[in-house]
Amino acid sequence: MIKSTIRKRTYRAIYRLLDRVSPVDYDCGTLCGAACCMVESEPDMEMGIYLLPGEDKIHRREGEGYRWTEESTEEFEFPESWKGKVFFLHCMNPPHCQRALRPIQCRTFPLLPHLTEEGELIMIYDDTEVPYACPLIEETLPLNDDFVKATTTVWRHLIRDPLIYDLVKADSEDRYE
Template sequence: MKSSITKNTLKAIYRLLDRVSPLDQDCGQLCGAACCTCGSEINFPDSKGEDDFGIYLLPGEEKMFSRKEEWLGWEKNHAEDYEFPDSWHGTVYFLHCKTAPCCPRENRPLQCRFFPLAPHLDEDDVLHMVYQDSELPYECPLISQEIPLNEDFIRATYTVWKHLIQDPLLYDLVVMDSDFRIEDLGDEIEYLYP
């Protein structure tokens, strides 16, 4: 599966998202870094990373990693075996933290940098930012308590997704997720931006 997003573009996106944060404080202090630790070998030392909580890299994002990072566990999966868009074929990479919550923040994958936001395309194909609504094995206070997020974080995440959906694979992913969201929530979708 070949993404049109280059490594240089990904580096620029990482740099942009390094400059913003959901809150002015470390949001992990609110929940004990739940999103970083619930799948780690620190909390589940006998798990060997199998079936742990983790994230999928976006297509092409594997270029940002050597696959020798000691803080990451890697799994190679076939897109066809999971719920991905029909246009996705071949390898998708699933990662879980092995040394959480002590990952090098500047190397976090995009899905970690976007959280708790998700891209959503409405019926008119207009991009919006919404709260992540995937089922999670923990409660995120940013979502459950609707703690106001920094506007610069929301705008930067929106800007990145505006660029990323130019890639057909990522566009198809956002369309699929948005269709599920529309089916589940209908008119109750809360747009955070714009």
């Protein structure tokens, strides 16, 4: 597995902070039938979400309602600095995932960290091409201020890790094209 400079206790603090906020004041899954959890994938297309480097430190690999796979960073479009394997999680009981166990990228959805050309970190609506439509993104629905602030704080912390910084920078640069 690729190594992170972020400690287990930091990941736990990040999870606790994100547990206290929500993008909206209601279950946004009621808008779309939990589309982001319920996607049927093509037979040759594997849907799921990868953990950030070191995020696996706070998860047990068995009995959590997820199926874990290890994926080679060479098979996906990860930054050059990512060498080795990453964990990919597949929810086994959507849309009834154990919310307390959601990875960071699920917790901060529908926002993505983005580095401007000047190097400033901002949060943007997730523009990743996926086989479903999220009403929060499609309609640019307003998000709770505390959610946006917490998400920004979390990503400012996370990009202190060189690997995570490289990921955010590469994803941001792809958006410039």
